[in-house]
Amino acid sequence: MAKIKIAHLLHSLGGVDVYLRLLLNNIDTDSFENIVIHGTKDTNVPFLDKNKKNVKEYKISVFREISVINDLKATYQTYQILKKEHPDLLHTHSAKGGMIGRVLGPLLGIKVIYTPHAFSYLSAQNSLKKGVFLSIEKLLVKRSILLLATSNSEKKRAIDEVGFDPKNTIVFNNCIEPISKIDTLTIPKTWPDYYICTVGRPSYQKNIEHMIRVISEVNKELRIHLVIMGVGPVSDQLESVQSLIQELDMTTEVTLLSWTERTDVFNIIKQSKFYISTARYEGMPYSVIESLALSKPCIVTNCDGNRDLIIDGHNGFVISEELMQFKDKILVLLGDDKLLESMSKNSQQTFSDNFSIKKNINQLEAIYRSYN
Template sequence: MLKTKIIHILHAVGGVDVSLRLILANIDSEKFDSIVIHGDSDNNEPFLNDKSIPVKNYPISIIRDIKPVKDYKAIATANKIIKSEAPALIHAHSAKGGVIGKIVGKMNNIPVLHTPQAYSFLSAESKLKKNVFLGLEKFLSRWNNKILASSNSEKNRALNEVGYNKERVLLFNNCINAITEIPNLSIEKTWPDEYICSVGRPSFQKNIELMIEVLRELKEKKPNIHLVLMGVGYHAPNLEQVKSLISKYNLDSNITLLEWTKREDIFNIIKNSKIYISTARYEGLPYSVIEALALGKACVVSDADGNRDLIVENKNGFVIKEENSSQFSKAILELLEDDNKRELFEENSLKLFNEYFNIRNTIHTLESIYKTETEKKS
C-alpha cells in the first residue's frame, strides 16, 4: 500500500510538542509516512509512531523569537528538505512553524495545513506588536494554505480576525489518550490532602497574578485553602512577580510551587485535587484542562480561547468572564462546599472527554482530513 507522506514543521516545545507526539503515536503508520522538521534546541526525545518506532526527523534552526538571520536559515534549510522528501502535504504547527511551513509550501506548490496552537498575536502585550503579528498572519493567509484549528475558538479567530473564508478553516480538537493508570508520586508530597490545583508557568499568557488574587480572596473565607501550582520552572518570566505577590498577601503556607515534574506526577496531583483552575488570558486548546477532564475533575476557568471550548458553564465547571477575581473565588468556594454539584460536574467532565477529546475516538477525523487534502492536490 502506497503511503501518504506528511511533513510536520514546528518549534517542538510545550503543548505544541505534546500535540505532535500524540498525533504520531496514534495515526496509522501503514497509511501515513510522517517526517518531522523541528528546532535543533527542542526536546531531543525521539518522535515515535503508533508502533513505537522513531520517525525520520530533521533538526534545524527554528526558534520562538523573531531572528531574521536564523529564520532565513531555517526557511532555506526546510526548503531543501521539502525538495528532497517531496511530501504530499505539510502540516505546520505553532506560530513559527506556520510561517516557515507556509513559505516553503508556496515555494514548492505543496498544500499546507497550519495549526497555530494559539495565534501569536494573542501573546502581544502591546497594540503595535499585536498588529505586526496579525498583519503577518493576514499576509500569509493569501497563499495556498488552510487553518487546521485546535479548538472552535481558534477556528473563529481564523475566520473573524485573520480573514480566512470558511472553506479554508478546518477543525481537529487537541486531544489525548485516556488516562487509565495513576502511579504513585515520585516526589515528596509537601501539601495537605485537601487542595485545588493548576498547571501554568508564571507568564503573561497564564496570568498567575490573577490566580494569586483569587487565592487571597479565598483565604478570607477559607483560611486553610491550598493551591498546588505545577510547571513554574519552565520559561517563567513572571516568577519573581508571582513570588512577590505571594509574600505580600501572606500566602506562603497556602501555596505549593512545583517546578516541571514527571507527567505521571501531574496526573496524580490533578486526580487527587478537589478542583482544577485556570486563569489563562488565551490558549489553543490547553492540554492541562483536557487532562483534568480525562481525570474527571470539575473546573473553574477564565473565559479564554481554549478554556471556553472545554468547560460548559454549570455542566462540568464555571467559566469566569473579565478576569473577575471575586467571581472566581465565589465559584471555587461553591464547588468546595457543594459535594453533590462537584461530583455531578466530575461525571460530566469525563463524559465530555470521551466524546470529544479522546484521541482514540477522534484520530480518524485527522486521517480523513489528510486524505482529503492530498487527494485534492492529485
C-alpha cells in the same frame, strides 16, 4: 497504495509537543509516513510512531524568540529538507512553523496545513506589537493553505480576525489518550492533601498573578492550598509571581512545581478537588482536557479553548477574569459536595464523548486524505 508522507514543522515545546506526539502515537502507520522538523534546543526526546518506532526527525535553527538571522537560517534549512524529502503535505504548527511553512510550501508546490495552537498575536502585551503580529498572520493568509484549528473558538477567530476563508478552515479538536492508570509520584509531596491545582508556566498567557490574588481572597473565608505545575525555563513572569506570593504572605499556601513527568501531573490533578485556569488566551488547553479525563470539574476564564471544553454549570464554571466572581465560584464548589460529585461525573462524560484521540484520530486521517 502508497503512503501519504507528512512533514511536521514546529518548535516542539509545551502543548505543541504534546499534540504532535499524540498524533504520531495514534495515526495509522500503514497509510501515513511522518517526518518531524523541529528546533535544535526544544526537545531531545525521540518521536515515536504507533508501533513505538522512531520517527525520522531533522533539527533546525528555529527558536521561540524572533531573530532575523536564526529565522532566515531555519527557513533555508527547512527548504533543503523539503527538497530532499518531497512530502505530500506540510503540517505547520504554531507561529514559527506556520510562518516558515506558509512561505516555503507554495514555493515548492507542497500543500500546507497550518495549526496555530493559539495565534501569536494573542501573546502581545501592547497594541503595537499585537498589530504587527496580526498583520503578519493576515499577510500569510493564502487560499491554498488549510487552517486546521484546535477548537471551534480558534476557528472563529481565524475567520473573523485573521481573515481565513471559511471554506479553508476546519477543526480537529485537541484530544488525548484515556488515562487508565495513575502512577505514584516520582517527586516528594510537599503540599497538603486539601488543594486545587493548575498547569501553566508563569507567563502573560497563563495570568498566574491573577490566580494568586484570587486564592488570597478565597483564603480569607476558607483555607485552600494551590499547586502550580509547569514552572520551567520559559517562565518569564516567575519573579513577579514569587514576589506577589511574598507580598500577600502566601508562601505556605502556594506550591510552585518545576516541569515534571506527565504521570506526576496526572497524579496531582487526580488528587485535587478541582482544576483552575486564569488564562488570558488558549488554543485548546491539554491540561483542561486531562482534568476532564480525570473526572475533575474546572473553573476557567472565558477564552478560546476553555469555553469549548467547559459548559458553565455542567462540568465546571466559565467566568470572566473578575476576581470576586472567581472567588465566589471556588467557594461554591468547595462548599457543595453534591455539586462537586455531579460535575465530576459530567467532566468524565464530556471527555469520553468528545476528546479521546482513540475515537477521533480517524477524523484527522480523513482530513489528511481529503487534502492530499
